[in-house]
Amino acid sequence: MPVNLANFDFDLIVIGAGYGGFDAAKHAAEHGLKVAIVESHEMGGTCVNRGCVPSKALLAASGKVRELANAEHLSGFGIHAAPVRFERQKIAEHAKNLVSAIRNNLTKTLERSGVTILRGRGRLDGPQRIGLREMSGIDRVLTCKDVILATGSDPFVPPGIQIDGRTVFTSDEAVNLEWLPRWIAVVGSGYIGLEFADIYTALGCEVTMIEALDRVMPTFDPDITKLALRHLIDGRDIDARSGLLASKVKPGCPVLIELSDATTREVVEELEVDAVLVATGRVPTSQGLNLDSVDVDLTRGFVPIDDSMRVLVKGKPIPNLWAVGDITGKLMLAHAAAAQGTIAVDNILGKNRTIDYRSIPAATFTHPEISSVGLSELEAKELASKEGFEIGSVRSYFKANSKALAELDSDGLMKLLFRKDSGEVLGAHIYGLHAADLIQEVANAIARRQNVVELSHEVHTHPTLSEVVEVAYKQASKQLN
Numbered sequence: 001m002p003v004n005l006a007n008f009d010f011d012l013i014v015i016g017a018g019y020g021g022f023d024a025a026k027h028a029a030e031h032g033l034k035v036a037i038v039e040s041h042e043m044g045g046t047c048v049n050r051g052c053v054p055s056k057a058l059l060a061a062s063g064k065v066r067e068l069a070n071a072e073h074l075s076g077f078g079i080h081a082a083p084v085r086f087e088r089q090k091i092a093e094h095a096k097n098l099v100s101a102i103r104n105n106l107t108k109t110l111e112r113s114g115v116t117i118l119r120g121r122g123r124l125d126g127p128q129r130i131g132l133r134e135m136s137g138i139d140r141v142l143t144c145k146d147v148i149l150a151t152g153s154d155p156f157v158p159p160g161i162q163i164d165g166r167t168v169f170t171s172d173e174a175v176n177l178e179w180l181p182r183w184i185a186v187v188g189s190g191y192i193g194l195e196f197a198d199i200y201t202a203l204g205c206e207v208t209m210i211e212a213l214d215r216v217m218p219t220f221d222p223d224i225t226k227l228a229l230r231h232l233i234d235g236r237d238i239d240a241r242s243g244l245l246a247s248k249v250k251p252g253c254p255v256l257i258e259l260s261d262a263t264t265r266e267v268v269e270e271l272e273v274d275a276v277l278v279a280t281g282r283v284p285t286s287q288g289l290n291l292d293s294v295d296v297d298l299t300r301g302f303v304p305i306d307d308s309m310r311v312l313v314k315g316k317p318i319p320n321l322w323a324v325g326d327i328t329g330k331l332m333l334a335h336a337a338a339a340q341g342t343i344a345v346d347n348i349l350g351k352n353r354t355i356d357y358r359s360i361p362a363a364t365f366t367h368p369e370i371s372s373v374g375l376s377e378l379e380a381k382e383l384a385s386k387e388g389f390e391i392g393s394v395r396s397y398f399k400a401n402s403k404a405l406a407e408l409d410s411d412g413l414m415k416l417l418f419r420k421d422s423g424e425v426l427g428a429h430i431y432g433l434h435a436a437d438l439i440q441e442v443a444n445a446i447a448r449r450q451n452v453v454e455l456s457h458e459v460h461t462h463p464t465l466s467e468v469v470e471v472a473y474k475q476a477s478k479q480l481n
C-alpha cells in the first residue's frame with residue numbers, strides 16, 4: 001500500500017552505486033531531492049572497480065610497452081630504442097591506484113552533494129519501500145517516494161567452466177593482473193576478450209581465443225572485423241578459433257580445456273594452457289531484489305523498462321519505480337547507465353525525457369581502437385525495407401589521412417551509413433587510431449538527426465584524424481538521390 005507522502009524517509013532511494021546509480025543520486029541531490037544510495041560492495045560498481053577504469057589503465061600501460069617494443073615501427077621514424085623492460089607489479093599498481101583515486105572522488109562527490117550513503121544489501125519491500133540488510137546483519141525498512149534500481153551485472157560463466165579465481169578467472173580478477181601466464185586461453189571475442197588479448201599479447205603472453213559463434217568478433221561490423229582481425233589477431237601471438245565451445249574448463253596447473261563443436265556438441269580437442277580468461281558476456285544482478293513484491297516479471301533476468309526508465313509490469317509502467325544501467329540490458333556501457341540515471345531523475349522531477357539509444361556510441365580500447373554508433377548495416381537494411389528508403393554507405397580510409405600517415409599508423413577504416421533520400425546519418429563503424437574519440441562526432445550528428453550535406457560543410461582541423469570523418473561526410477553528400 002502506498003505510504004503517506006509526508007512520512008517518507010527519503011524522496012529517492014537508489015539501489016546500487018555503480019555508474020548508473022551514482023549519476024542518478026548526484027543529479028537528484030543537486031536538484032534538491034533527499035536521496036540515499038545503497039551499496040553492498042565497493043562504491044563505483046563494475047566500471048570503477050572491475051571494468052572500464054582498471055582495464056583502461058592496463059591498456060594504457062601495456063600499449064606503451066607494445067609501442068616501445070615495436071622496433072620495426074620505431075625504425076620508420078629513425079628511432080632505435082633499447083629492449084623494453086616492464087614490471088608487471090607496477091603496471092598492476094597503476095591500475096589499482098587509479099581505481100582507488102576514482103572511487104574516493106566519486107564517494108566524496110556524493111557526500112558533498114548531500115547523498116546519504118547506506119552500506120548493505122538493498123531489496124524492494126513492496127511499493128515505495130526498501131529493505132536494507134546492513135553489513136552488521138541488522139535489517140531495516142525505509143520508505144521513499146521513488147526507487148531507482150541500479151544493481152548492474154556480473155560476469156556470465158557458461159556451464160562446465162569452473163572458476164578458481166587464479167588459473168581460471170573472469171574480468172573481475174583479470175583486472176588485478178596478478179600474474180602473466182605464458183599461454184592463456186581467452187573464451188569469448190567480444191570487447192572484453194579483445195581488450196584483454198591486447199593487454200596479454202603486449203606483455204608477452206601467447207593467446208588462444210575461443211569463440212562459439214561462427215566468426216571471431218561476431219558483434220562487430222563485418223568489414224571492420226576483416227581489417228581489425230588482420231592487425232589485432234593475425235598480426236599478433238593469437239590463435240583465434242571460432243565455432244567452438246569451451247565445454248569444460250578445469251582449473252589447475254595446467255588448466256584443462258575441452259573444446260566441442262558449437263553445432264554438433266561433439267568434443268573435438270583438448271587443450272592444456274596456463275590460464276583461462278572467461279569473457280562470455282554478463283548477466284544482470286537482479287536476484288534477491290524481491291521484484292515479486294511489485295509483480296515485475298524479469299526478461300532473462302533483466303528488468304523491463306520503457307524509454308523513460310519506468311519499470312514495466314505486463315508491458316505497462318508502474319508508478320515510482322525506475323531502473324537504469326546494466327540491469328536493464330539495453331546498452332551495457334557505463335555512459336549509457338549514467339545517461340539512463342539522469343533521465344530517470346529528470347522524469348522524477350517532472351521533466352518529460354526519453355533516451356535515444358541510437359546516438360550512444362560504443363568503443364573497444366584495443367591498439368588501435370574500434371568504435372561504433374547507431375545502426376549496424378543489417379539493422380539499417382531492415383529499417384530501409386520497412387520504411388522504403390535506400391541506404392548509402394561510404395568508406396573513408398586512414399591511409400589517405402596526413403595525421404595517421406605522420407604517425408606511421410594508417411591502417412584504419414570508417415564506414416558511414418546514411419539515408420540516400422534525406423542524407424540522415426544512420427550509423428558509423430570505425431577501426432583505427434583513436435577511433436573511440438572519432439566516433440563522438442558522429443554520435444552527436446545522430447543525436448541531432450543531422451544529414452550528410454550539412455555535415456559536409458563543417459570544417460575540420462588539418463591535419464587531424466577527424467578529417468577521416470570529414471571525408472566520409474563529403475563522399476556521402478555526393479551520393480544523395
Ligand SMILES: Cc1cc2nc3c(=O)[nH]c(=O)nc-3n(C[C@H](O)[C@H](O)[C@H](O)COP(=O)(O)OP(=O)(O)OC[C@H]3O[C@@H](n4cnc5c(N)ncnc54)[C@H](O)[C@@H]3O)c2cc1C
Pocket residue numbers: 015016017018019020021038039040041042043044045046047048050051052053055056120121122123150151152153171192285288289324325326327331332333334335336337365
Ligand atoms: C572488464 C570490463 C571493461 C569495461 N569497459 C568499459 C568501457 O571501457 N566503457 C564502458 O562504457 N563500459 C565498460 N564496461 C561496462 C561498464 O562497466 C558497465 O556497463 C557499468 O559499470 C554498468 O553500470 P551500472 O551502474 O549499471 O552497474 P554496476 O557498475 O555493475 O554497479 C552496480 C552496483 O550495484 C551494487 N549492488 C548489486 N546488488 C545490490 C544490492 N542488492 N544492494 C546494494 N547494492 C547492490 C553492486 O555491488 C555494484 O556496485 C566494462 C565492463 C567490464 C567488466
